[in-house]
Amino acid sequence: MTDDRTLAATLQLWRKRLTPDQVGLPARQPRRAAGLRREELAELSGLSVDYLVRLEQGRATSPSAQVVAGLARALQLPPPERDHLYLLAGLQPPPDRRISDVISPGVHRLLSRLGDVAVSVFAADWRQVWWNARWAALLGDPADVAPEDRNFAGARFPVPGGRAQVAAWPVHVSRQPVSDQALVADLRWASARYPSDARIDELVTRLLHGNPEFATLWRLGVVGQHTEDLKTIDHPLLGAVEVECSVLTVSDTDLKIVALTETAEGCTASVLAGTR
Known part of the structure; x- marks a missing residue:
């Protein structure tokens, strides 16, 4: 079985759960699979399609903090998932949060x-x-x-x-x-x-x-x-x-x-x- 906890698998999972309209892109027909295409995510995050392919295939495993930040923004990750993405990439999450007084x-x-x-x-x-x-x-x-x-x-x-x-x-x-x-x-x-x-x-x-x-x-x-x-x-x-x-x-x-x-x-x- 494929380990779906890796950086590669997680990127694929999060890319496929987003739709073009959620990120402000026009829906391009036909679409054979749900979610964003790799070229769309690459464009949104400022990466080359080739590098995104290597990330999703597990051939690139140590992206820089700048790359991870771009992916987190493009994937519209909430803070817990953003921090998880940094940790999967072997990086510490950015300490830019504000103190919360909100009780769930x-x-x-x-x-x-x-x-x-x-x-x-x-x-x-x-x-x-x-x-x-x-x-x-x-x-x-x-x-x-x-x-x-x-x-x-x-x-x-x-x-x-x-x-x-x-x-x-x-x-x-x-x-x-x-x-x-x-x-x-x-x-x-x-x-x-x-x-x-x-x-x-x-x-x-x-x-x-x-x-x-x-x-x-x-x-x-x-x-x-x-x-x-x-x-x-x-x-x-x-x-x-x-x-x-x-x-x-x-x-x-x-x-x-x-x-x-x-x-x-x-x-x-x-x-x-x-x-x-």
């Missing part, structure tokens, strides 16, 4: 089934974009905070005159140095993933100039992702509430689903029951 319907359905867990969603730059009622009851309702100020990194590393906030009352971190380093490493990772995004650039610049602790940790150059934490919330009604913080990342958007589970099972259930 599938993720929304998952979140709606977590009613007994305090859950919030943060963008790749740690801006808070969604939370459930349980989260609001445990940490305070973020709705009263301006969207640009709902940033976890900004709240963790405050700057003079800053108003960043994601909790209405004090939150203490059990492993503060390790946790702080993990958060800074996560931001460094995100800044490389989204080098053209003005929002994360502005955030990192502001923290570097306004918070010495952040600047010191940033200059260590550590790269990673923030995945877990142990926190104690000084709740005005419940007193000290210890929670485990787990961070799950949605791969296509880098949205972070943050879930807080109480270490003392059910200790706040009666107080927060009205939030469900």
Whole structure:
């Protein structure tokens, strides 16, 4: 059987699923097969027909980034397929995406089934974009905070005159140095993933100039992702509430689903029951 996961097979598959009218070309009759002809794709992507033939036959396997970019544009590939094409060609996808605040319907359905867990969603730059009622009851309702100020990194590393906030009352971190380093490493990772995004650039610049602790940790150059934490919330009604913080990342958007589970099972259930 032919391996349809190769660059050659994938190019053929994507060429054949496009029609001339989808790319602005007149339909030329007769057409013996569905999709674009090789000469049409070659013209659209700025390649010679001979080179496209060699790519589709597997005789050329290492196209340049410029060639792959031309093919991705001509084939009208969405970002995940564009990145896949680069990887098939042995190249790193171009880091030109912008941070997304959009939560897909599938993720929304998952979140709606977590009613007994305090859950919030943060963008790749740690801006808070969604939370459930349980989260609001445990940490305070973020709705009263301006969207640009709902940033976890900004709240963790405050700057003079800053108003960043994601909790209405004090939150203490059990492993503060390790946790702080993990958060800074996560931001460094995100800044490389989204080098053209003005929002994360502005955030990192502001923290570097306004918070010495952040600047010191940033200059260590550590790269990673923030995945877990142990926190104690000084709740005005419940007193000290210890929670485990787990961070799950949605791969296509880098949205972070943050879930807080109480270490003392059910200790706040009666107080927060009205939030469900």
